[in-house]
Structures are given as structure tokens and as C-alpha cells.
Amino acid sequence: MRRQSHFLEKTLSGITQTLERSLFAEAISLQPGLFQSLDPRLKVLATLALLIGVSMARNPWVIGAVYLLVVCLALGSAIPADFFIRRVWLTIPLFTGMIALPALFLIPGQPLLHLPLGLIVTRTGAQSVLFLLLRVTTSLSVVLLLVLTTPWNTVLGALSVLRVPDVFILILGMTFRYIYLLLHIANDMFLSRKSRVIGRMSGSEERHMLAAIGANLLSKSLNMSSEVYLAMVSRGYRGAVVTFKPFRMRPRDWLWAALFAGITVSIIYLGR
Amino acid sequence: MTSPPVFEVRNVSFAYDNKQTALENVDLTVRSGESLVILGANGSGKSTLLKMLDGLYFPTRGEIIAFGEPLTEARLRDDAFNFAFRRRVGLVFQDTDVQLFCASVLDEVAFAPLQLGISHGEVRERVDQSLQALRIEKLRDRAPHRLSGGEKRRVALASLLSLNPDVWLLDEPTIGLDPRSQSWLVDFILQLRGQNKTVITATHDLAFALKFATGIHVFDEGHHLAASGKPDEILANHELLHSCNLSHFHMAKEASHCH
Numbered sequence: 001m002r003r004q005s006h007f008l009e010k011t012l013s014g015i016t017q018t019l020e021r022s023l024f025a026e027a028i029s030l031q032p033g034l035f036q037s038l039d040p041r042l043k044v045l046a047t048l049a050l051l052i053g054v055s056m057a058r059n060p061w062v063i064g065a066v067y068l069l070v071v072c073l074a075l076g077s078a079i080p081a082d083f084f085i086r087r088v089w090l091t092i093p094l095f096t097g098m099i100a101l102p103a104l105f106l107i108p109g110q111p112l113l114h115l116p117l118g119l120i121v122t123r124t125g126a127q128s129v130l131f132l133l134l135r136v137t138t139s140l141s142v143v144l145l146l147v148l149t150t151p152w153n154t155v156l157g158a159l160s161v162l163r164v165p166d167v168f169i170l171i172l173g174m175t176f177r178y179i180y181l182l183l184h185i186a187n188d189m190f191l192s193r194k195s196r197v198i199g200r201m202s203g204s205e206e207r208h209m210l211a212a213i214g215a216n217l218l219s220k221s222l223n224m225s226s227e228v229y230l231a232m233v234s235r236g237y238r239g240a241v242v243t244f245k246p247f248r249m250r251p252r253d254w255l256w257a258a259l260f261a262g263i264t265v266s267i268i269y270l271g272r
Numbered sequence: 273m274t275s276p277p278v279f280e281v282r283n284v285s286f287a288y289d290n291k292q293t294a295l296e297n298v299d300l301t302v303r304s305g306e307s308l309v310i311l312g313a314n315g316s317g318k319s320t321l322l323k324m325l326d327g328l329y330f331p332t333r334g335e336i337i338a339f340g341e342p343l344t345e346a347r348l349r350d351d352a353f354n355f356a357f358r359r360r361v362g363l364v365f366q367d368t369d370v371q372l373f374c375a376s377v378l379d380e381v382a383f384a385p386l387q388l389g390i391s392h393g394e395v396r397e398r399v400d401q402s403l404q405a406l407r408i409e410k411l412r413d414r415a416p417h418r419l420s421g422g423e424k425r426r427v428a429l430a431s432l433l434s435l436n437p438d439v440w441l442l443d444e445p446t447i448g449l450d451p452r453s454q455s456w457l458v459d460f461i462l463q464l465r466g467q468n469k470t471v472i473t474a475t476h477d478l479a480f481a482l483k484f485a486t487g488i489h490v491f492d493e494g495h496h497l498a499a500s501g502k503p504d505e506i507l508a509n510h511e512l513l514h515s516c517n518l519s520h521f522h523m524a525k526e527a528s529h530c531h
Contacts, residue, residue, distance in 0.1 A: 026418065153375030153415050173375030180417050181369055227370040230328045234365075235431070236358045236387030238351070244382040244395065 012194065015187045028148050033077035035149035039253040040158035046260040047146045048162075053264045054138050057271025060131050066267060067138040070145055077149045084148075088140045096136045100129045152176055158247065166243045178224065182217055189213050275304040277337070278439055278470050279325055284334035286320055294320040296495045297334070302472060304438075307465045309481040310474040311506070312491030313517035318474035319366060321491075322441045325472065326363040359388050362437035366444040366474075368424035372416035377408065377427050380416055384435040395434070402433040406460075421448035429460065440464055442473040446480050458483045478518055482507060492516045 029036060035043065050066065057063050074084045109124030146155065156173045160166065193209060201209065249257075279302040286295040295317040302308055302325075310318045323329045324336060327348050336343040338357065348354050362384070365371040374380040381402050385395045403409045406426045411419065416427060425445065432440065442461075446454050461484045464471050475481055481488060481503070488506045492498040492515065499512050506512070513519040 026415070151376070151413060151415065153379070154413065156375055157379070170374075173379075174373050177373065177375060177415065177417050224370060227365070227367065228373045230323065231363075231365055231371050231373060234326050234328060234358070234363045235384035235435070236355070238354065238387070242386040244379060244386060244392065244399075 012187065012190045015183055015190065018183065025148055026151060028077075028079055029151045029154075031078045033079075033149060035073055035077040035145060037252075038256055039247055039249050040150050040154045041161040041247055042249065042253050042257050042260075043146050043150055044155065044158045044161060046257070047142055049260055049264040050142045050267070051139055053267030053271070054135060054142070056268050057135075059271040060134055062267055062271035063131075063134050063138050066263075067134070067141060069263070070138065070141045074141075074145050074148075077145070079145075079148055084141070084144065088137055088144060091140065092133060092137055096133060100132050103128050103132075157243075160243075167241050170241050170243065174228070178221070178228075181224075182221055185220060186213065186217055189216065275306075276340075278302045278304050278306075278339065279343075280337040281321075281325075282335050282337070284324065284331040284336060286317075286324060286329060287332050290332060293495055295324075295331075298497045300489055300497060300500060302439075302470060304470055305465075305468045307461065307471045307484050307486045308473070309485040309488045309503075310472065310491065311476065311478065311481055311488050311516075311518060312474075313476055313493055316491040316493055316516070317495040318476075318491060319443050322363060322443050322472065322474050325439075326361055326441055327357060328363075355388055358384075359435065360437050361439040361441065362432040362435055363441040364428050364432055364443060364445060366447060368421070368428045368448075369417070371428045371431070372424060375415060377403075377411045377414050377416060377419075377430075380427055381430045381434045384431060388435065398434040398436070402430040405433060406430045422450060422453035425449060425453065425457070437469075439470045439472070442471065444475055445473060446475060446477050454480065476518065478507070478513070490516055490518070 038046075050070075054063055054066055057066075071081065071084065075081055104121045104125045105119050107122055107125035107128055109122035111120045112123045112126055113121040115121065150158070153173060156169050156176075159169055159172075190213070193213075279300075281298055281300045281302075284295060284298045285293070287293045298317075298321065310321060312318045320329060324331065325338075325343075327338070327343050330343075330345050339360065341347065341353070343357070348357065372380050374383055378399060381399045382395050385398055386392075390398070400409075403412060406429060408423065408426050408430060411423060411427065416424060419427065425448070445457055449457065458480070461471055461473070465484065465486075471484075473481070473485075485503045488501060488503055489497055490499045490506060490512060498516055499506065499509065510519065
């Protein structure tokens with residue numbers, strides 16, 4: 001028997017992984033834990049403050065300390081350590097590593113390592129690359145901590161604390177919600193196709209199938225968007241949206257807010 | 273004494289893009305407190321009629337009178353009329369994924385009362401009561417797209433219950449529901465009936481309709497209103513049900529029986 005299409009398999013596995021990751025993240029955000037229990041607006045502000053602190057700090061030891069603090073917070077928030085660390089470190093070489101790599105050789109300084117083809121890794125270059133990696137890793141971990149401990153809809157709601165307009169938050173929420181739904185529909189379409197494909201499809205057949213699925217999804221999304229609009233109008237939407245902000249800061253949240261403010265000031269002061 | 277009419281549909285026709293006919297010369301009256309069922313096969317125009325009663329589509333011919341006033345696009349542009357109408361009439365869409373467009377169940381249930389100018393404090397109370405009434409308090413902070421079909425249907429109903437309209441329009445509410453959820457839905461509609469709410473349900477499920485309907489309007493596949501009457505009368509009219517594609521004879525033979 002001929003093999004099934006690689007394209008079909010890869011697309012299906014990509015969609016399934018995205019859906020599974022999203023499910024896993026939501027499961028963590030609903031568990032009891034340290035970061036989960038804080039007011040989402042505080043978490044958004046604390047994340048922003050830590051990001052600013054990390055980007056201003058010039059001392060790698062201070063940034064390293066922040067990274068350790070974030071890992072500790074993740075542990076206290078029922079996030080498996082290996083998952084948390086791996087998720088960040090698997091992304092970093094792919095993006096930042098590739099960008100930072102040339103700096104190893106291009107930044108002048110004391111030679112550290114001699115490579116074939118006359119390439120020399122300088123001490124200053126290595127320090128710069130490590131520093132950049134550390135900063136990006138820490139920043140990414142801070143954001144990941146927020147995303148994993150807060151349901152996406154709550155993160156969006158909490159953006160109001162940054163004066164993001166309500167209608168923008170509603171549109172963001174709807175975008176996420178319907179991308180997820182369309183992913184499910186696409187997954188079903190690919191699965192249904194897979195169930196009827198025996199051999200391997202040629203390149204032109206794959207392109208034809210992709211175009212058909214794309215067109216079908218586009219048509220569905222257009223139809224759905226007009227139906228969603230009707231559903232909004234039916235429930236009183238008249239162009240401007242009023243939203244609910246059910247968050248309430250408790251004494252414990254204020255305590256954590258003070259703690260995060262102190263940490264941010266310390267990062268900026270000690271990391272000069 | 274007959275109760276006052278909520279909707280009067282007078283010789284209404286509707287065509288999508290003025291080409292594809294969905295309704296043809298429909299005349300019917302809905303009275304306050306009735307539990308009406310719009311029965312028809314797929315594509316007979318039931319959903320279109322409900323959307324017209326909800327002021328989302330407008331007749332290409334004929335007119336609809338709602339609460340004694342013409343229901344037109346121009347009238348609905350008037351804020352006072354729009355607010356009053358939307359507070360009194362609510363529609364549960366056939367596809368819950370269309371109905372539930374907010375990021376969380378809480379936002380979903382609070383959406384209608386918030387848009388219609390109800391104070392935040394009262395909205396909070398209404399949301400709590402609606403979630404409690406439909407036994408979905410635990411889903412409060414969940415994202416609607418993560419819910420099962422039955423849960424989504426409950427959230428869709430809660431999103432209307434928080435508004436507490438006088439008229440409930442339910443479009444194919446049994447789709448995707450297991451038997452237990454269907455039976456729960458019948459109880460819910462009976463409760464609404466007990467509160468003297470007007471309930472108009474579009475369905476092709478004859479057995480479901482018979483459990484709560486006080487009157488039935490049957491649509492044929494030519495988009496006409498084929499018959500109106502009491503549930504018993506409609507059920508007894510086999511020829512009508514067969515011609516409207518609402519019942520059929522199984523041709524498979526079992527021990528010389530054709531059923």
C-alpha cells in the first residue's frame with residue numbers, strides 16, 4: 001500500500017497539537033495555585049512591570065535572579081517545572097538564537113574559541129549572546145507564567161486596566177474564539193479527507209485539496225460572521241459595546257501588588 | 273377572553289437577495305402566553321420567520337406588527353423602540369457557536385442586559401440567578417467554545433434568561449442534545465409557559481413539539497404556511513405531515529410488515 005500524504009498528516013498533527021496545547025494551558029489555569037489566585041489585572045500589570053524591569057536591567061545576575069523567581073512562582077502555581085522550562089528553551093534557539101548567532105563572531109574582543117574557516121568566537125560576543133538569551137528567556141517566562149495561569153478570556157478582560165477600549169477587547173476575544181472553532185472545523189475536514197485517501201496524493205492534488213478546504217472555511221467564516229452579527233444585534237448591540245468588569249482587589253492582592261512593585265524597583269536599581 | 277396579539281404576520285414573503293424565496297404569503301397571529309411551534313422540514317423557512325419576528329430580517333412583501341406597532345427597519349433605528357423591543361423579545365439561535373460569541377460564560381450571560389442599559393449591580397444579580405436557574409454556576413468563568421453541546425445550549429438559554437424577555441424565540445433547540453438534555457429542555461419550556469411567557473419554537477421534531485405546544489403552524493417545502501391548529505388536530509392529519517416531509521413510511525419489510 002502506498003503511503004498516506006505527508007502533507008495531510010503534518011497538517012492534522014499541527015492542528016491537533018495546537019488544540020491540545022490550548023487545552024493543557026486551560027487545565028493549568030483552572031487549577032488552584034499561587035498565581036491563579038491573584039486578581040488578573042494585578043497579574044497583567046505585574047507582568048508588564050517585570051518585563052520593563054528585565055528590559056532595563058544590565059546586570060545578568062539580576063536578570064538570572066528574576067528568572068529563578070519566575071520559575072519559583074511557576075512551581076507555586078502548579079505548573080510542572082520541566083514543562084515550563086522546556087517550553088521556553090525549545091523556542092529560544094529557534095528565534096533568538098538564530099538572530100544572536102552572528103554576534104558571537106562579529107563583536108570585536110578577546111578571542112575565546114577558534115573555529116574552522118578562520119571564525120573566532122570572542123569573549124565579548126559570547127557574553128552579549130548569553131546576555132540576550134537570558135533576557136529573552138526571562139521575558140518569555142514572565143509572559144508564559146501569565147498565560148498559563150490565567151484563562152485567555154480573563155487576560156483579555158484584564159486588559160481594561162491598561163485602558164484598552166472595550167470594543168477592541170471584545171473583538172480580540174471573538175477572534176480567538178472563532179479561530180479555535182474554525183481550527184476544529186478544519187481538523188474535521190482534514191480528518192474526513194484522510195479517511196477517504198488510500199494512497200499518497202500528488203503535489204497538485206494536495207494543492208487542490210488545500211484550496212478547496214480554504215475556500216470552504218472562508219465561505220463558512222463569512223456566513224458565520226454575518227450570523228454572529230445578527231446574534232449581537234438580537235441582544236441589543238448598537239455599534240458601541242458595554243462590558244462587565246467583575247474583578248475585585250482583595251487585601252492579599254494589594255500585598256502582592258506592593259511586592260511586585262518592590263521587586264520591579266529593585267530590578268531597575270540593582271540591574272543598572 | 274383571548275389574550276392580546278404579540279405578533280401579527282400579514283401576508284409576509286421573504287427572499288434572500290431578492291432571489292432565493294424563504295417565505296411565501298405567510299399569515300399568522302401569535303398571542304401573549306401561547307406556546308407555539310413552527311413545524312417544517314429543513315429549508316422550509318422556519319429560521320427565517322423567527323429572525324423576522326426578532327427584527328433581524330424584514331419582509332420583502334407584507335408586514336409584521338409587534339406589540340401593536342409595525343416592526344420595520346426604520347422603527348428599530350429609533351433607540352427607544354429598539355431598547356423596548358429587544359428587552360421584550362429574545363432569540364436563541366440554532367447554532368450555539370453563533371449565539372455564544374463572548375470570551376466567557378459570564379460575559380455571555382451579561383451581554384444582553386448590559387447592552388440594554390440595565391445597571392451593573394442588577395446585571396450581576398441577574399447573571400447569578402440565571403446561572404443558578406440553569407445549574408451552570410460552575411461554568412461561569414469557562415470559555416463557551418470549551419463546553420459540550422448540552423452546556424452550550426444551557427448557556428444560550430441563560431444568556432436570554434438574564435434579560436427575561438416576554439417572548440422567547442427558540443430555533444431548533446433540540447439539535448445536538450442527548451435525550452436527557454432534551455427532556456430538561458421540555459421542562460424549561462413548560463416553566464416558561466407557567467410564567468405566562470410567549471414561546472415560539474421552530475423545529476422539525478414532531479415528538480418534541482407535542483410535549484409543550486399549545487398550537488402548531490406547519491410549513492411546507494414550498495415555504496407556505498400549510499396548516500395551523502391544535503397539536504392533536506395536526507398530529508391526526510397524516511396526509512399533511514407526509515406532504516410536508518414531517519413523517520414518512522419506512523419501506524423496509526419485517527416479517528411482511530411495512531412500517
